[in-house]
Amino acid sequence: MASTTPDYVFTRDYLDNNRMNLQHYQWIALFGYLLHPVIPTDRANLRIADVGTGTAVWLTELASCLPDTVKFEGLDVSMAAAPPAQWLPANVILRHWDIKEPVPSELLGAYDVVHVRNLAFVLRGSEVPAVLERLVSLLRPGGALQWGEPDVSSFRIETVTALRSLLTLSQPQDDRLRPTWVPQLPKLYRAAGLAAVEEDVRDAPSHLALAMHECNLPIHELVARKSKNKAVIEAVQDLMPQVKAETRQGACWAFTRWIVVGWKNSEDK
Template identity: 50%
Template sequence: MPSENDYVLARDYLDNSRLNLYHYHWIDVFGYRTHPKIPIDGSDLRIADVGTGTGVWLTDLGARLPSSVQLDALDVSFHALPPKEWLPQNVTVRHWDVKGDVLDDLVGVYDVVNMRNFVFVIKNDEIKHVLANLLKILKPGGYLQWGESDIHDWRIDKIHPDNKTDAHKRLMEMTLGQDLRLQATWVGEMTQLFSEAGFEDVEMDFRKPEPHLAFAMHQCQLIIHEIIPRQTRNESVRNEVERLLPEVHKETVAGACFAITRRTVIGRKPKV
């Protein structure tokens, strides 16, 4: 079992609240929990949420499905998840590291597998192995849905060319330089990677949020920068982030925000 420290952020109430809020912003942007081309009309489906975190995607979707659908929360840590006693009865909690080996009893069992927000977890040299694992746990004809923020399209939007963005730029530079997991390039290559892994009917849906949603998501994501000072052992980085955040807030209120393209990619495992 991998170390829980493999996660670059935190698993505390601040980070968990960010993830829960971000989920609903994501639904606002895309308009669905599962892509319209993924069939979820059966009563005997088995669905997995890999890297489930707070479990918000799984429980939100489950509330719209028959209680006979089996929902599996897969992760290396469940510190962000509610106690099992407070989860719906059809939710099963299971330790599994998507970067490790596929457990025998997970081979070929899922109709749908969901993943989201792994850009901070998976490095470029790990993505092909991860996709091979995900293909293995799907039933023939089953679907993988994977949503990510494309950090290589991380930009600063502003309402007027003269708006100050110096603090935003400095914070962006510092964030991307802190960890190799924040420099992954595989998000923009996901359709090709899906096809190379053996998925069929691969399709990418990418969205640039409307300005009011981009602004809301920007404020939600700033919580990450509240977390960084508590996580880093680099005192100079901690002090600089703490100095920058009030300036970023001023620039935000004046009409500047981080904006990122979001991508959802789906692919189907061949039926034979």
């Protein structure tokens, strides 16, 4: 059974919800789509799952673009960030599921499309193969898995003073803040039996990279608050004014971002 107090590296509050929502729109601005263009949406009885749905912003935006006959389901270990059920479109439902736990029997082979994004700070590299196996088991034969992540190991910083110090201060607070597995996703897809694997790997143009950088800056304050370590909290508070000044001078914490799509073979059960 999933824990009643899920282990999450950030806080669950309005500040983090706003960060996630803004991050979503920046992501779409970079890639230009919600669903990869190779994924068809004209199937009868289409059923789509958003795993780790968070604020459900991806799910509700896609629901506004597709017919109301499509069924959308947001799955997450916690619904603390999601809208109340009565505020959602009629064809959008939310349900609890921890991706580190077995898949409920009624969800096996249930979906035409499974979408996942921004679990880089949730999963350790050793957990990814088992999670990927569970995600594949959610798919109907011929279904598609779309997974998007920032490659944190690709970060580049032009100015190496306060901004690098902030990163050095935050990352040791939790080993999930140093993920290196994202570039391995295509290989892991193939190992999990997915076919026709495609990857879309992008670096943001400078103006968008800056906006994404500023969207990510609250992460360090959230991590410090979550740690409850007074020395870390004070150090972050001391560094932030310097980081903000460096940002205005052209410093930017930038990442390469990935979307990987793969297909469950039609003959697979």
